[in-house]
Amino acid sequence: MEKINLNRSWEYAESSLVNVLNLESLNLEWKKVDLPHDAVIEKERSANNPSGASEGYTPGLSLYYKKELVLEKDWEGKNLILEFEGIMGISEVFVNGRLVAKHFNGYTSFLVDITKHVKFGNKNIIVVHVENTHKPGSRWYAGCGIYRHVWLHLGGKVYIKPWRLHVETRAIENEKAVLEIRATLANSTNESVQGVVEFSIFSDDDKLIADTQEQFVLSNNEEKTIGKIITLSPFKYWDIENPCLYKIRAAIKIDENIEDSSSTFFGIRTISVSPEEGLKLNGKIIKLKGGCIHHDNGPLGSASYDRAEERKVELLKASGFNAVRLAHNPFAPAFLEACDRLGLLVIEEFFDVWTAGKLSFDYHLFFDKYWEEDLEATIVRDYNHPSIIMWSIGNEITWGVGIDVDDEDGYSSIYTWCSRLAQKVKELDSTRLVTAAFCAIPADYESLLATIEDGNNVIRMLKQGPVVNNDRWGKVTEKFFKFLDVAGYNYKVDRYSYDLEKYPDRIICGTETYPYTLFKNWTETVKNPNVIGDFVWTAIDYLGEAGIGRVCTDENEAKMFGGEFPWFYANCGDIDICGDKRPQSYYRDIVWGLRKEPYIVVLPPQLFGKKLYFRPWAWEPVERSYTFPGCEGMPLAVHVYADADEVEVFVNGKSLGRKPCNFDTRFKAVFELLYEPGIIEAVAYKNGKEIGTDKIETADRPVALKLLPDRNVISSRDDLCYIKIIAVDKKEREVPYADNRVTVEVEGAGRFVALGTSDPLSTELFVRPQRKLYKGRALAIVKSIGEEGEIRVRVLAEGLKSAEVVIKCL
Template identity: 75%
Template sequence: GMLVIEEFFDVWTGGKVSFDYHLFFDKYWEEDIENTIKRDYNHPSLIMWSIGNEITWGAGIDVNDRDSYSNIYSWCRCLSEKVKTVDSTRPVTSAFCAIPSELINRSSLEDGNIVVTMLHPEEVDPANDKWGEVTEIFFEPLDVAGYNYKVGRYSYDSVRFPNRIICGTETHPYTLFKNWTETVKNPNVIGDFVWTAIDYLGEAGIGRFWLDENEMRMFGGEFPWLLANCGDVDICGEKRPQSYYRDIIWGSRRDPYIAILPPNLYGKKLYIRAWGWEPVERSYTFPGCEGMPVIVYVYADADEVELFINGRSLGRKTSGFNTQFKTTYDATYEPGVIEVVAYKNGKEIGRDRIESASEPVSIKLLPDRDIISSSYNDLCYIKIIAVDKNGKEVPYADNRITVEVDGAGEFVVLGTADPLSTELFVNRERKLYKGKALAIVKSIGEKGEISFKAKGEGLEGAQIAIKCI
């Protein structure tokens, strides 16, 4: 199931942008808390209330202010007490990030040809622990302390604040191994939330990679960057490689997982923010790159893994905890089948394989449901996939497609996970991205069938019917 922490506010009296909620906070905070709790109180998945996220970040808040109307310590106590008068059954938290004085000394991490930049400071200087002083007061009225990008404090704070219950409310994707290792090791930490699960529009390009070291100084990407590009799941609902790595670290996937750094990136220094991920692909189809070197990543919870290309072994390598569940192979790209076998105690425990595709020839449609409600606005999500003559997905296809909707429904949107696309989601035409697109149709209050057609340049079209009952 799903456990939910519901958050009331992103700002209190200090605004992060000119026209955000801080303009209305003083008038409506109490009413909004009451109405939100009354609306959602009976949801069994709701385990905790949050009164704010990073309320000091970019809001001009002075953490040394303990006397004025805007001081965060009085407001934290006031908001927490208000929540508990309405719902005394659930704990209350708030997420706190680095304070400005800490951000002077951001660090970088080199991992092979990957350079992770602008990491938040996590190590503790006991002689100058300003963050500890601030949060000692701030977290006092709360049941759970929300730590944003403070994994390095978990062990230290278990001693300094032995009664503090910690939740990793935001952590970096790239440091997942450390995040989860520290979470499991420290009984004072109840869980870990990555930023972020599903990609989104906004904070454009924070999860990008680039080849220019100077470009890393920018927080986001310049136009046409549109998506954050940092989700474990893309905006079309497809799991990305880092999500499968997370499954393995969590112990929920037994089979290994193959991802490949494309040939055009081999041997190059790749710069990413810690919200990003190594720019690997779930693909073994690189037309025109035959004979070029590639790096094959294997994510596995195993003693050893063995990689095969077209049946030829590239040898066994150590895997598992000691390699942070990542093993890499240098290989030469040759179309065909790439396969990995994982071993524990000398016995095979799982395998994974990718097969090269040929050129795209047709469209395959995969609706999430064949039957939806005829009541107005029930949705059906339809994957649009380019496939080759053998029905294999073609991950490099970028054909332009057009969709048509008739019958007892209406077109809503057509999109892809392309973080740089300037195409409108409300258009019925766009290019595929990595061989895929996603369309959404809705019911209009009539019983019958929705007819959905997709056609593409150089591709045989496809059609499906969705029943509205």
């Protein structure tokens, strides 16, 4: 089917009234909008919002979207199917006043056949009602609206169903790849039809390399899957270093005329696991250097632009990650396509809850009725992505109040549901591994963090510690994991070696681990052959679960799970919401062997000597700064990360001596000194020889702005450019304490989209072109508008010289 983008020229309005047949009578304030759109990110946050810390104190909304769709007269007789990649909220779709679909999962895509509900050669009205006022409804920021793409699939009388052209690598024999191609055909006529399906495979440089065909006969209104075996020789593997992608095209021919066609990309790769060797990709052992991420795009909210999804993958790859876990729901197709192109392995997760909820209005209310529909939609949509190596059927599934943990047969038994979900996944896709993430069980609750008074069950399930004597966790999970290929361990690194002996056939993946225990996480992962990887929570910071990664100086505040208003971000990612690496990310570079030079961070004088209370996902509050005006003579601590024998620190040329900084010290060394503006330098030594240096210099007051676009040339159609805004002194040194208010002006072939910082406590809206710098930085996002030409971005600041950059749109 031909795929037509419908993102342009929508209108939306807020209303809690329901009268789709006569929307105009509601006197709604309609606003023009292009998709993708997240309406929540445009709204003020408030401590009184019932979403609480989980969704960052954002409001719930009830929205209407509408679009006029004029269908060409010569399309009459064809089949039309709408595809919604994602609508955040309970959604209802109306075509010309008639309800044609309802959908209850904000993260799964769905299809709506509108063929019988439209008028050709005339105006059609599509209305989408999105209801997301029920709070609390999510454990993280969800947003609200049609936040992903909308497509119109246009097909012939006999057509290939959307998402139903699949390629499976059946075998690799003697350097030949044996592929099975399957296409599901639908006959919409009331008579029998016969014809031919032609399958063509194109190389990564778009050359035809193989083709075949198969005859078919379809009865009236029949659907049938046509399969064909094709052998490629020679062929190229898809892997993380060389992610080779092929294209498959299927065309339906009736009486030598092409009635319909469809195409998609795929890759050829093999995956296997064993307790002796772990995970193999294309026959080679690989340890997953992984991170978990949520679906939002920082300053864009949940709006899923293709470039925003691609940029996340670029950031992950640049920081050494070779794998990502999609927490805790299916992601946008654009993200998976970027993983395919750039070479990033994926664990795609279906659900955060099953029958028992974690919040009053989360998906558990709909799970038992729609789980199968949502699971199947995700697998058939994403089947061809070579980047996906595992399906996760659930995250930290809970039993619910009053339910017996040991019940193996009841309706709410997690064993019953684990078996049911795993079996369904294998029916739909036998080529990939199945996992689920498990943490603690209710029996562990009593012994955990007795001082915590917020009653939050989630944190009670995240205790990391030695195996208890009766090992109830082991007994419970043994029954759970028997249905899975890979056992997902959340915050259970201390069990790895123990379980290697107790469960020698178990294959383990650290599906969530704390950032601060990185050294131990990775050491245990490498040491145990049956542990296939480690996934930090999280790789990229995200909106919501506000403040779970904070460091407190107040003991009472530290007892709360989330941060009080105005906390907005989780504050636990290796990479912040603007795309900058945080100190923990540079430490990861050392532990993973990606960085040879040492790296300096500083605990500021304002925090030195104070009692600090760490949330479980927190990192030390160190900064990449040696600029602390007014703190001369005050003590501070210099932290050095290095894989060396020892490191030496110099302040303005004066040595503070050498300290070990190696595997035994977990690649860290700490020096205490009195703040003296100037240059601080670290020198790393191995075998008595210098192997690398790092230095930080004190900056003067800020005098100007510097702009750093991620790209100077972008596409003219709906592309994004990310522009770093940095305050600098007269020597162009970054000034990390600058907090000047900046204003972004955009002219030409683009428009302003967002302006953000990594300040987790700011209440300034991203959609406004003014805000204060945070630690000397901000990030502006601009968008092309379909015109070739130039986007001129000018940034002004109070007391600073302005800066300008020109982005070309082609």
